[in-house]
Amino acid sequence: MADPQQTYAQLCDHARKTELLTSVTNVLGWDEQTYMPPAAGEYRADQLAMLASTIHQQATDPQVGDWLAELESSPLATDTESDTSVVIREMRRSYDRKTKLPADLVEALTRATSIGQQVWVEARKANDYAQFAPKLETIFKLKREEADAVGYTECRYDALLDDYEPHTTASQVEPVLRSLGKALVPLVAAIGESKHQPDMSIMDRDFPVDVQAKYGSDVAKRIGFCFQGGRIDPTAHPFCTTLGPADVRLTTRYNPRDLRAGLFSIMHEAGHGLYEQGLPSEKYGLPTGEAISLGIHESQSRMWEILVGLSHSFWQHNYADAQAAFPAALGDVALDDFHFAINESKPSLIRVEADEATYNLHILIRFELELALVADELSIADLPAAWNAKYEQYLGITPPSDALGVMQDVHWSHGLIGYFPTYSLGNLYSAQFFAKAKEDLGDLDAQFAQGDYKPLLDWLRTNIHQHGKRYTAADLVERVTGKPLSSEALLSHLSDKFGKLYRL
Amino acid sequence: MADPQQTYAQLCDHARKTELLTSVTNVLGWDEQTYMPPAAGEYRADQLAMLASTIHQQATDPQVGDWLAELESSPLATDTESDTSVVIREMRRSYDRKTKLPADLVEALTRATSIGQQVWVEARKANDYAQFAPKLETIFKLKREEADAVGYTECRYDALLDDYEPHTTASQVEPVLRSLGKALVPLVAAIGESKHQPDMSIMDRDFPVDVQAKYGSDVAKRIGFCFQGGRIDPTAHPFCTTLGPADVRLTTRYNPRDLRAGLFSIMHEAGHGLYEQGLPSEKYGLPTGEAISLGIHESQSRMWEILVGLSHSFWQHNYADAQAAFPAALGDVALDDFHFAINESKPSLIRVEADEATYNLHILIRFELELALVADELSIADLPAAWNAKYEQYLGITPPSDALGVMQDVHWSHGLIGYFPTYSLGNLYSAQFFAKAKEDLGDLDAQFAQGDYKPLLDWLRTNIHQHGKRYTAADLVERVTGKPLSSEALLSHLSDKFGKLYRL
Known part of the structure; x- marks a missing residue:
């Protein structure tokens, strides 16, 4: 029987080495966004792909699974708030997620989101949702497959949300966001009706x-x-x-x-x-x-x-x-x-330009639509109408075009589903x-x-x-x-602040 | 018997993959010199060391040696100016150089030059050659060992020069630099004596x-x-x-x-x-x-x-x-x-600030000293005096201090010997x-x-x-x-240009 302390040290060493590579990727990514000359993009993609493949290989090394299995039944995992427990718990989470995804699904997602983004750029420019719809259809289909491969207890959406907000479920988020939305609609209306407006x-x-x-x-x-x-x-x-x-x-x-x-x-x-x-x-x-x-x-x-x-x-x-x-x-x-x-x-209309009082309504709309799409309760074909109806319902405005509506965010074309909340x-x-x-x-x-x-x-x-x-x-x-998480503090801050500003 | 075309393709693929990693190193190096925040240096060194070790491993993979041996006796190596021949010749050159160096020598050199640079900075600041001398002694000793490990035909210096100027020997360079120096001394003197000087x-x-x-x-x-x-x-x-x-x-x-x-x-x-x-x-x-x-x-x-x-x-x-x-x-x-x-x-006194007429005299001095040091004909203890004597001989000036003399360049502390020419x-x-x-x-x-x-x-x-x-x-x-290479064109350019400017 191996010494768990020694195994733990090996696990940490492995994690630090993987992070060393990931941080190199971050340097390349930062440079790409800041100073890289325009023509250098193709080779940069080659560099990043090579590093990504090495990182994936390291992170999914079966040795990691063996170490984790050994450590999970060791005293190092007993106190759930100890450093060792946290490292074991979180490395298991990420190891499982990575190893559970079949390589051909990862490849299909990479391809679909790469094409998806290109088509999204064109379709948004041309305000042509029909052009984007089949790509979005594929992306949501593959993300459902991803969720099913990763697994979940309560609902499929949780498996996607967990990638961005670990250990969090739709059932925790949904009531809070809905109660927030419910209170924001009248606040936003009151702000709009106030006679006291900024210059x-x-x-x-x-x-x-x-x-x-x-x-x-x-x-x-x-x-x-x-x-x-x-x-x-x-x-x-x-x-x-x-x-x-x-x-x-x-x-x-x-x-x-x-x-x-x-x-x-x-x-x-x-x-x-x-x-x-x-x-x-x-x-x-x-x-x-x-x-x-x-x-x-x-x-x-x-x-x-x-x-x-x-x-x-x-x-x-x-x-x-x-x-x-x-x-x-x-x-x-x-x-x-x-x-x-x-x-x-x-x-x-545009989320990224929204002020703090209206912002969360933009998110609630996306969250509700994602839930329905992932659960197969809303079709990609019906999405623009559903989007517009919700903008009318929550914000009292109707997008004049899909470019300014359902196609405004890059996220879905990027495969980022479960990210908005x-x-x-x-x-x-x-x-x-x-x-x-x-x-x-x-x-x-x-x-x-x-x-x-x-x-x-x-x-x-x-x-x-x-x-x-x-x-x-x-x-x-x-x-x-x-x-526990509730909408109380945010609502109290918003009604207090905007109440004063707009003399409500 | 393997198909040489296929082996050649594997060799090229291997070389391109190694270069992909090297180019990542270059991104990190560029960032380090341009925009990296001051406190980030230590982790950057870890990133670079990790990449360097992977690159070294890839470049010295015995598989490369096997491929090269097979290709060298194949028709792909017949026409010495063909792409295939050039790739085979140059990859052999670099593979041999890397594999011939014992790992402990590489390590000793890394350590000696790392310490050497730090001491050089201090010693130059304090104008204290005695402090730097033992470090420089070690560096030259290790570089002689490097030359002996790499091997040479004519003289030991060639093995070092070859790292920067492949396929070039001291016997090719020495007569040209000496004839250049011989003609430059009177030209520089004439320029100095001219009554026509710039404002x-x-x-x-x-x-x-x-x-x-x-x-x-x-x-x-x-x-x-x-x-x-x-x-x-x-x-x-x-x-x-x-x-x-x-x-x-x-x-x-x-x-x-x-x-x-x-x-x-x-x-x-x-x-x-x-x-x-x-x-x-x-x-x-x-x-x-x-x-x-x-x-x-x-x-x-x-x-x-x-x-x-x-x-x-x-x-x-x-x-x-x-x-x-x-x-x-x-x-x-x-x-x-x-x-x-x-x-x-x-x-x-200072090479990096020298004009084009005097510049090569600074190089000739370093080249002559390196030749003597590598051949064990000059001691590290006698180096400052030899340096000063040559500055007097070639440029008519005497360094007032070792900081402005023998310790002015970073190269030797860096282990860059054979680089100056x-x-x-x-x-x-x-x-x-x-x-x-x-x-x-x-x-x-x-x-x-x-x-x-x-x-x-x-x-x-x-x-x-x-x-x-x-x-x-x-x-x-x-x-x-x-x-063939000669000093004729450079001398003709210099005497023509400076003859006109200074009305010689």
């Missing part, structure tokens, strides 16, 4: 891109993002990626006429980055050094983007600097007018954590008004970041806030 | 870095560097690296008070880049798609930096643009004064090619004066780039110019 003309002015870059990077530094182990670059779409234990890279895009695009992307991505920088670096490459889930990750980005960046108290401290940096654009704008304008709320989970977790942080830390607004974000960041580090994947998302929320 | 006050003015970056990139584009498959970034030390068949990256450093630093580095690195972009991309990863040697590579960079960039005809076309880009610095400077100043020649070979090849290009293409100066660099670039592509490693450097020179 949006002040949001279309000159913001020189180089000044924005400097200002945004200063703000990231102020909230605690460490540039010794990180940086910010411009890209077409903002993202955050980790290339190593001390190498977290943010990107943003600047709109020379609108400060919001660049700055709040930076704060959003810096929120992701602060989580990554707060993970225990000595556990890098192990589940104990990794983020829990996309939803928990998104809770950190939304915390800094919205609960900090869009708060009145944040601007009490930072607005003078912003006026000094952009005198032509902001010199004649009062703080309150600026704050009201950056928080404008209004039903709109993590955005709303992020908002929900974020509000619930923030409410608890306020209880623990006292008047956060007074701290923000002094430019002091350290208590909040330290609280997040202590309560969330340092744990890696120790707890599941649901356990963490309950453990930290003392309550 | 160097015009070389220390304001050149805004962002304008330099734009201007330098325009110049690179004008001479043919393709930005679809390449880019330029700022770094501490300029370099050119290839990350894929359509991904050639140049770097430069800008001095805000001196146009020369950034611009001529760009032209130099663009010369390297044009060579890389001119190699047959469909043969990428095979010796037939690779540069011949460091010397031939340097011939391309020096061609564009010096023979084009420092020529009077180049500035006839480009000076008006430069004046428009830098009106404050160049508005009141006449073309001829500018051209004379950028071509100032004067003996100086490739710089002079580059200058020699460059002049010899350029003289022949003039014969073939007519009045190149008239073309430059029209801003037309395409005939020269096409000539280089046809005569040099497209061949990859088909010919050895010596064969290529003879084949292209009809003459």
